[in-house]
Amino acid sequence: MSNTKYAKTGFLLRIYLRRDWLKIVFWLIGVVGLMAGAAGKFDTLYGSSKAMNSIITTLRTPAMVSLLGPFTASKPYTVANVYAAEMMVFMGLFVAMMNIYFAIHATRTDEDSGVTELVRARAVGRNASLTAAIFELILINLIAGVLEALGLQVSGMSGSNAAGNWLFGFGLAAFGLMFGAFSLLAAQLASSSRGATMLSYLILGVLFVARMGTDVQNTDLTWWTIYGWIEKLDIYGQNIWWPVALMVILIVLIGGLAVRLGATRDVGAGLLPQRAGRRQASVWLRGPLSLIACLERTSTIVWLVALFILGATYGSIFGTAGDLMKTNPTMAKLIGTTAVTQANRTIVLAFANKLVIIFVVLATIPGLITLFRLNRDERNGYFEQLHAKAVSRGQLYFSIAAFGLVSAIVALLLGILGMYAAGAASMGTEALTVGRFMRAFWGYMPALIVTFGIAALLAGLLPKFQNVAWVIPVYGLISLYLGPLLDTPKWATRISPYGWVNRVPIDSVAWGTASWMTVLGLGLIVLGYLAYTHRDLTTN
Amino acid sequence: MVQPVVEIKQLQKHFGKFQALKDITLTVNTGEVFGFIGPNGAGKSTTIRTLLGILKKSGGTATIFGQDVWRDAVAIHKRLAYVPGDVYLWPNLSGGEVIDLFLKLNDQKHSSRTDELIKAFELDVSKKCHTYSKGNRQKVALIAAFSTAADLYIFDEPTSGLDPLMEEIFQQQVLALKAAGKSVLLSSHILSEVEHMCDRIGIIRDGRIIETGTLDDMRQLSRTQVTVTAVKSVKQLADNPAVHGFKQTGDKATFAVDSEALGAVIAALAPLEVKTLQSTPPTLEDLFMRYYNQQEATADEQH
Numbered sequence A: 001m002s003n004t005k006y007a008k009t010g011f012l013l014r015i016y017l018r019r020d021w022l023k024i025v026f027w028l029i030g031v032v033g034l035m036a037g038a039a040g041k042f043d044t045l046y047g048s049s050k051a052m053n054s055i056i057t058t059l060r061t062p063a064m065v066s067l068l069g070p071f072t073a074s075k076p077y078t079v080a081n082v083y084a085a086e087m088m089v090f091m092g093l094f095v096a097m098m099n100i101y102f103a104i105h106a107t108r109t110d111e112d113s114g115v116t117e118l119v120r121a122r123a124v125g126r127n128a129s130l131t132a133a134i135f136e137l138i139l140i141n142l143i144a145g146v147l148e149a150l151g152l153q154v155s156g157m158s159g160s161n162a163a164g165n166w167l168f169g170f171g172l173a174a175f176g177l178m179f180g181a182f183s184l185l186a187a188q189l190a191s192s193s194r195g196a197t198m199l200s201y202l203i204l205g206v207l208f209v210a211r212m213g214t215d216v217q218n219t220d221l222t223w224w225t226i227y228g229w230i231e232k233l234d235i236y237g238q239n240i241w242w243p244v245a246l247m248v249i250l251i252v253l254i255g256g257l258a259v260r261l262g263a264t265r266d267v268g269a270g271l272l273p274q275r276a277g278r279r280q281a282s283v284w285l286r287g288p289l290s291l292i293a294c295l296e297r298t299s300t301i302v303w304l305v306a307l308f309i310l311g312a313t314y315g316s317i318f319g320t321a322g323d324l325m326k327t328n329p330t331m332a333k334l335i336g337t338t339a340v341t342q343a344n345r346t347i348v349l350a351f352a353n354k355l356v357i358i359f360v361v362l363a364t365i366p367g368l369i370t371l372f373r374l375n376r377d378e379r380n381g382y383f384e385q386l387h388a389k390a391v392s393r394g395q396l397y398f399s400i401a402a403f404g405l406v407s408a409i410v411a412l413l414l415g416i417l418g419m420y421a422a423g424a425a426s427m428g429t430e431a432l433t434v435g436r437f438m439r440a441f442w443g444y445m446p447a448l449i450v451t452f453g454i455a456a457l458l459a460g461l462l463p464k465f466q467n468v469a470w471v472i473p474v475y476g477l478i479s480l481y482l483g484p485l486l487d488t489p490k491w492a493t494r495i496s497p498y499g500w501v502n503r504v505p506i507d508s509v510a511w512g513t514a515s516w517m518t519v520l521g522l523g524l525i526v527l528g529y530l531a532y533t534h535r536d537l538t539t540n
Numbered sequence B: 001m002v003q004p005v006v007e008i009k010q011l012q013k014h015f016g017k018f019q020a021l022k023d024i025t026l027t028v029n030t031g032e033v034f035g036f037i038g039p040n041g042a043g044k045s046t047t048i049r050t051l052l053g054i055l056k057k058s059g060g061t062a063t064i065f066g067q068d069v070w071r072d073a074v075a076i077h078k079r080l081a082y083v084p085g086d087v088y089l090w091p092n093l094s095g096g097e098v099i100d101l102f103l104k105l106n107d108q109k110h111s112s113r114t115d116e117l118i119k120a121f122e123l124d125v126s127k128k129c130h131t132y133s134k135g136n137r138q139k140v141a142l143i144a145a146f147s148t149a150a151d152l153y154i155f156d157e158p159t160s161g162l163d164p165l166m167e168e169i170f171q172q173q174v175l176a177l178k179a180a181g182k183s184v185l186l187s188s189h190i191l192s193e194v195e196h197m198c199d200r201i202g203i204i205r206d207g208r209i210i211e212t213g214t215l216d217d218m219r220q221l222s223r224t225q226v227t228v229t230a231v232k233s234v235k236q237l238a239d240n241p242a243v244h245g246f247k248q249t250g251d252k253a254t255f256a257v258d259s260e261a262l263g264a265v266i267a268a269l270a271p272l273e274v275k276t277l278q279s280t281p282p283t284l285e286d287l288f289m290r291y292y293n294q295q296e297a298t299a300d301e302q303h
């Protein structure tokens, strides 16, 4: 009796794979390419013992520990040890995002559009679509894991070994699948794919930030953060496999729970309670701008609060990070107290520069999500009625663009202010002024506007390809976050607008660059508007 | 002896605090077309989705082919086909692919019947689904359903968006199913469609079935429209409790008579030297309006 619940699972799996293969290929190229490409370069980067020692000193600073996880290898250090320390947490983030994407795509998205209803009315088991989604995720992760391991094998990085390569591949596969399982659970709880995605990223964000805190304070506590399990594999060191087993156990538990919940709930509904709507529109819901504000309210607030918290979490370790007495006592004794204060501040500012790159990329996300409503809601038919009213295209376009851009800028500001506030508290007498941190804001805001402008032009001109604009923040993050560690050429970081900004807040704001970038960005938004008014609207 | 295919008893469904279905009791028998009508939001789609095991019931029982709609969903669905009122399809598959896919999901294959249906509904199956108009998406689901060899066909406003020619084809196909002894559950707002094809009808309002029966049975419970011209004055009829909406222009009067009192009213007319008499049985629309208004009235009284 019970196996009819799974009827047609294999068939659905084949359909899912056919539907998604192109997306899967793109993600795999990205993930595997990044892994293998970096592995191929590391020998030339850190081959000399001088380069090796200097990077290890850098990796040991609390700033780098918070970003990339602790450096736990024991002597003699090899290039592979450095690679593992730099790539583990970062790649974990990547595969987690890949899994969230596919998990929601394979479950909630079809349900929202009503396809699941048609499928369920056929001789298809109640658990079949969810189980097929699970198998799809397992398959994607296994393929990714095997390709990553093979890529590492081929790269032949010095200090790497087959045991470590395969552990790296399968460790990432299990780690990714774990977040896929969390998303499948979120898909049962939330009542739409948007809600499920938000919930999934909330889980990822909380676990990542928790790991950051425990890594800086006490790595033993990192066990409790789940995210930290990936560090405990000790790749190219002792190559410990059993955290992978731990991940698999959690996958089975969470996946099993998702299947159980999925089997008892209504199609198209979530298990979390829904609030009733208002009887009448509030007085301020009266035009396109307030409509967008109303639609985006919850998610914008979540983003703003999240960035402030993220900023504050990083700021709270400034006291530790910027304490040369702790991180490098010999040097601290050599240069004397005034110089130490000075050096501490420089460390903090350099750290802040790295952090602002993360903030600005994260702040771009809510901006673009709002902006892309322009075509997304059009395709869903939500705007059709609006166009039939006395609302011009310009009003709609600029309402969406303005709300998106302003919320992105405020998100960046809050990230920086959170960092300042917590930083001031943790640094005590050595605290830096808010003006110093605001340099980062004035420096990076124009880059944010340019990115937004490019996306707006794309949305206006080529609605089908608007999602291509996501490449800019993703590339910007990789090139600026990992670029210096991988010693990429200057032009490679200059490709994204984020790479045009100087090293604020260490340096002072280059007002000239900031001005022309702002003008360029706003100009692109206007061009996007012109393109938008001269084309057919997207229809489904 | 008639065998029930669908049997619903005191079915209930809550969405949180809101009770969408309060008391649904109905049966669909083998070989009959059952019409399911009622105002917007009455609970037709909710009932159907519960029958399909897409929603989980909160109370009562519901069986199809004698099997529980939730527990034995797969076994039931092997012998069933369904078309909703709003069809959404995977945008990057073609119509032809989707039709075959839905057939395969029921362990069936593209047959010559499928080709006939594609021809009858004039669908270009090579187009991608995101290019289809609403009516064309509807056709994809209809072709997939009609070419499925099943015992029960469930349609929820299946013709929304179809042009009158296609509507005609749809009716032909349903009548062909009926001729072949299949059972059909059809929910629709197009009352002429229901009147034309359905053997029995269930009227639902506010989550309750308020009437089931054949159209003739219901006509018995309803009013006949009468137009009469007579030599003598027919005014006195206006006071008859079985006569409603009495209107007179010159020697011509029109009014509605409760069907059960029709004989008595005709008898009362006889001595008045009737010149012409015309009586029209109530249309389903009249019936529907009457049930609808009755309920409104009782609802008003409660306030």
Ligand SMILES: Nc1ncnc2c1ncn2[C@@H]1O[C@H](COP(=O)(O)OP(=O)(O)OP(=O)(O)O)[C@@H](O)[C@H]1O
Residues within 6 Å of the ligand: A269, B015, B018, B020, B038, B039, B040, B041, B042, B043, B044, B045, B046, B047
């Ligand atoms: N997921 C849901 N959550 C809450 N209420 C719901 C849900 N689905 C339906 N309802 C409510 O249940 C009631 C019945 O809805 P249903 O869709 O069954 O109506 P219907 O008879 O099919 O109407 P229509 O003729 O407009 O298609 C409505 O009041 C509707 O608002």
Ligand SMILES: [Mg+2]
Residues within 6 Å of the ligand: B044, B045, B046, B156
């Ligand atoms: Mg309905």
